Amino acid sequence: MKTTIQEQDGKMVAILAGSLDTAAAPETEKAMSPLNDVEGKDIIIDCTELEYISSAGLRIFLGILQNVEEKGGHVYIKGINENVRTIFTITGFSNIFKFM
Amino acid sequence: MKLDMHCEMILDKYRKKLPVFEKLRSIVTERLQQYLDENHIIVAGIDSRIKTEQSLTGKLELKGYKYHSLDDITDILGVRIITFFSDEVDVIAAIAEKLFEIDWDNTVDKRKMLEIDRFGYMSLHYICRLPKTLYEDPAMPELNEIRFELQMRSTLQHVWANMQHDMGYKTDVEIPREYQRSMTRLAGILELADEQFSQIRKDITEYRRKVQSLVASGNFDEVPFNGDTFRSFIALNPFRRLVDKMANINHAEVYDDSLMPYFNVLLLLKMETIGDVVRMRNDYSDSAYQLALVQLAGTGLDILASSIALQNLCIVYILKKGFGEAGLVRMFDTLYGKNDYNVQSAERIFKQAHRVNII
Known part of the structure; x- marks a missing residue:
């Protein structure tokens, strides 16, 4: 599992590649933790190369969303594949996040 | 025009007391905002200003003879609260009465001063003092002695006052006669609109209360489906x-x-x-x-x-x-x-x- 954080056009972008399963979750959470310090910027989670997401991964996404919304920002999910999208749909998480 | 010695003395005292007025301004606006926040009362705005030396000079030139001392001029500090609805002005007045000492002898409800054949759209002005129970500083006892003016008006009353001021007239009597009819019509529209806004808000509140009670009682077939009723329903x-x-x-x-x-x-x-x-x-x-x-x-x-x-x-x-x-x-x-x-x-x-x- 690879996580890259970079700034693009005034937004923070987290690029995830691989399988975000329970085993990979702690390391990914740590890699994404700088997003919790972001003030006044929207966050894009680029899932183009994300193959799978577990409940632990959904919890990481939810934590980021709650933190950003508290500061008045938004979180967008980009480039999600059908497999990951299905997980979002059957858990109701597609009702929580915005997709682009 | 040169001020006489008496007015010059008033002006000199004003200059010396400016720091006290600044302090008073900050305490009064802070305490008002704090009370509104604690009671979840939202207003359209709170403004404050200290009369400029130029403005005070102008006032003294015109009617300096009326004032024995600076203390007689009650609007050196002016604070204004603008509410969304006209019926909220009375709520703010009640809060002012709770927070400050009101100088009733010098307080006038300008809303009641209008005669039936006059137009205008005026606000409620209170002359107040900061009570020691709200704030006391032994180094600045004047804070509890100086009077200040608190204006309370609705957003539309504020619009009226600003438009009138922008056109260069401070009172309705100054408006040239040929324009008075147009201004009267406009004042009437604003006053009616203010009343209508308040009435609509009351009606909506009443409707929501009724719907919430229908939802709570379980008479769901009698409850039309709309944003309000759905919100009440999902709260269950x-x-x-x-x-x-x-x-x-x-x-x-x-x-x-x-x-x-x-x-x-x-x-x-x-x-x-x-x-x-x-x-x-x-x-x-x-x-x-x-x-x-x-x-x-x-x-x-x-x-x-x-x-x-x-x-x-x-x-x-x-x-x-x-x-x-x-x-x-x-x-x-x-x-x-x-x-x-x-x-x-x-x-x-x-x-x-x-x-x-x-x-």
């Missing part, structure tokens, strides 16, 4: 049992998210009363659960958004009513905007529903 947690049952599939944690995005979906499904939503829940909860079972069992996904129950209920309703895959695409388009995933999701869910005999 009507899908909780189904959410918990779905969560039990994987012993999942439930994250409570908003159900309001489904308002537009339910509109699309032509729900006319809250009773229709209740019937959908009662008739299709088993099928919605079966759909969740086929989707979640064996996945190990142990976190769910609470909206999953209403999501699956809407899916089942659409399929049972024969709207098919196209109906599911419309539902997802309504929720997430048009995109290719909606078509893919609809196809997949349609197949799953087939497998558990929903269709």
Whole structure:
């Protein structure tokens, strides 16, 4: 599992590649933790190369969303594949996040 | 025009006392804002100003003879609270009476001064002092002695005052006679609009109270389906049992998210009363659960958004009513905007529903 954080056009972008399963979750959470310090910027989670997401991964996404919304920002999910999208749909998480 | 010695003395005292006025201004506005915040009262704005030396000089030139000392000029510090609605002005007045000492001898309700053949749209002005119970500084005893003016007016009263001021007239009597009729008509419109806004707000509050009581009493067929009633309905947690049952599939944690995005979906499904939503829940909860079972069992996904129950209920309703895959695409388009995933999701869910005999 690879996580890259970079700034693009005034937004923070987290690029995830691989399988975000329970085993990979702690390391990914740590890699994404700088997003919790972001003030006044929207966050894009680029899932183009994300193959799978577990409940632990959904919890990481939810934590980021709650933190950003508290500061008045938004979180967008980009480039999600059908497999990951299905997980979002059957858990109701597609009702929580915005997709682009 | 040169000021006489008496007025010069008043002006000199004003210059010396400016720091006290600044301090008073900050305390008064802070305490007012604090009280409003603590009582969850939202106003359109709080302004304050200290009369400039130029403005005071002008006042002294015109009527300096009226004032024995600076203390007689009660509007050196002016604070203004602008409310959204005209009936809130009296609420703010009551707060001012609670917070400050009111100099009733010099306080006039200008709203009541208008004669029937005069026009204008005036605010309520109180002459106040800061009581020691609210703030005391032994190094600055004048803080509790100086009087200041508190103006309270509605947003439309503020509009009127600003327009009149912008046109260069401080009072209605100064307006040239040929324009008085136009100004009277305008003042009447604003006053009527202010009253109407207050009345509409009262009516809406009354309507909401009535609807909440109908929802709470369970007379759902009598409750029309709209944004207000749906909000009251979901506050009763009507899908909780189904959410918990779905969560039990994987012993999942439930994250409570908003159900309001489904308002537009339910509109699309032509729900006319809250009773229709209740019937959908009662008739299709088993099928919605079966759909969740086929989707979640064996996945190990142990976190769910609470909206999953209403999501699956809407899916089942659409399929049972024969709207098919196209109906599911419309539902997802309504929720997430048009995109290719909606078509893919609809196809997949349609197949799953087939497998558990929903269709």
